[in-house]
Amino acid sequence: MPVRQLPEQIINRIAAGEVVERPASVVKELVENAIDAGASRIDIFTDGGGRRKIAITDDGGGMTAADLALAVERHATSKLDDEDLLQLRTLGFRGEALPSIGSVARLSITTRHKSEPHAWALQVDCGEKSPVVPAALNQGTRVEVADLFHATPARLKFLKTDRTEAEAIREVVRRLAMARPDIAFTIAGEERAPVTWAAALPGAPGQLTRLGDILGADFRSHAIAVQSARESVAVEGFAAAPALTRANALGQYLFVNGRPGRDKLILGAVRAAYADYLPRDRHPVVALFVTLDPREVDANVHPAKTEVRFRNAGLVRALIIHALKEGLAREGRRTAANDGGATIAAFRPAFAPPRP
Numbered sequence: 001m002p003v004r005q006l007p008e009q010i011i012n013r014i015a016a017g018e019v020v021e022r023p024a025s026v027v028k029e030l031v032e033n034a035i036d037a038g039a040s041r042i043d044i045f046t047d048g049g050g051r052r053k054i055a056i057t058d059d060g061g062g063m064t065a066a067d068l069a070l071a072v073e074r075h076a077t078s079k080l081d082d083e084d085l086l087q088l089r090t091l092g093f094r095g096e097a098l099p100s101i102g103s104v105a106r107l108s109i110t111t112r113h114k115s116e117p118h119a120w121a122l123q124v125d126c127g128e129k130s131p132v133v134p135a136a137l138n139q140g141t142r143v144e145v146a147d148l149f150h151a152t153p154a155r156l157k158f159l160k161t162d163r164t165e166a167e168a169i170r171e172v173v174r175r176l177a178m179a180r181p182d183i184a185f186t187i188a189g190e191e192r193a194p195v196t197w198a199a200a201l202p203g204a205p206g207q208l209t210r211l212g213d214i215l216g217a218d219f220r221s222h223a224i225a226v227q228s229a230r231e232s233v234a235v236e237g238f239a240a241a242p243a244l245t246r247a248n249a250l251g252q253y254l255f256v257n258g259r260p261g262r263d264k265l266i267l268g269a270v271r272a273a274y275a276d277y278l279p280r281d282r283h284p285v286v287a288l289f290v291t292l293d294p295r296e297v298d299a300n301v302h303p304a305k306t307e308v309r310f311r312n313a314g315l316v317r318a319l320i321i322h323a324l325k326e327g328l329a330r331e332g333r334r335t336a337a338n339d340g341g342a343t344i345a346a347f348r349p350a351f352a353p354p355r356p
């Protein structure tokens with residue numbers, strides 16, 4: 001058979017297989033776009049575990065008609081200029097999300113840019129693009145995704161129950177919301193009461209407010225501020241005192257340059273830092289924010305950008321351990337000074353009930 005170029009629709013579907021694993025990945029891409037557009041408020045609605053419908057509305061900058069038409073084309077992105085192109089792999093923008101989603105669902109985008117007299121809308125139905133038409137919307141962008149994967153039944157089969165998919169969506173939103181306390185979020189749908197996190201102040205106090213909203217009042221009352229920096233790498237955030245633990249490590253959150261990231265190194269570093277305080281089967285709750293030169297981290301290891309790779313992983317690990325150990329020691333001294341020696345025992349939750 002002769003060699004031939006794959007049609008664009010097929011290329012998009014293959015890319016979609018990597019970028020869009022499940023409804024939660026769609027929500028992640030769309031909420032990230034809303035954040036990048038400068039939104040101060042993002043509303044998320046999903047139905048049927050995100051399979052039937054996902055709708056994300058933001059009040060960000062929106063797109064012009066021309067940008068809207070381009071946004072659903074493969075490798076179209078507004079987030080890199082020519083100089084950045086060399087660093088494409090490190091920065092993590094590939095202009096792939098919208099065309100990928102549009103190739104495996106019914107995608108509809110309505111958007112209003114301030115330079116336009118009114119809003120514009122566009123639909124992509126399993127890769128078939130409609131023309132851009134005038135529409136009604138005051139500000140920002142509304143993206144709707146219906147019947148996800150109806151063009152790729154094999155992918156549909158791999159999805160879990162609506163409940164599980166809905167929980168994966170909430171987890172994605174929780175992570176993004178923890179990273180951006182200055183943005184208000186609502187999550188609605190899935191036969192549950194809507195959840196709202198009001199915009200909090202920037203900086204540490206707002207961060208703690210948002211973390212408390214999401215991780216619970218328990219976390220807020222047990223939170224210790226931690227911080228450490230060296231060679232232009234900074235680690236800061238909050239760690240729960242050892243009195244608050246979980247049976248698994250799912251309460252350990254890492255953010256890299258303001259974005260949620262996963263790296264196995266954090267698990268080991270947290271374990272090492274808490275080793276003197278916790279038995280092996282208990283896990284602390286922490287939210288750590290690493291800030292460093294973007295060239296020092298590869299965010300595109302995974303097509304869905306969920307895993308990060310640090311160039312100097314040893315330094316990041318050392319800083320995480322140092323920040324946590326220092327915070328825990330400080331908290332240990334503080335409780336000892338306040339309540340006398342008895343609290344040292346309370347600092348060892350394995351042998352004492354959590355403080356009220």
Ligand SMILES: Nc1ncnc2c1ncn2[C@@H]1O[C@H](COP(=O)(O)OP(=O)(O)OP(=O)(O)O)[C@@H](O)[C@H]1O
Pocket residue numbers: 029033034037058060061062063067071072076077078079092093094095096097098099140141
């Ligand atoms: N909610 C939004 N508000 C304003 N512009 C948007 C919004 N969503 C998408 N865009 C525009 O569409 C472009 C394409 O979006 P898409 O998500 O496909 O790619 P990207 O965000 O540039 O890169 P990535 O593939 O890493 O997500 C963006 O660069 C942006 O210009």
Ligand SMILES: [Mg+2]
Pocket residue numbers: 029032033097098
């Ligand atoms: Mg994007």
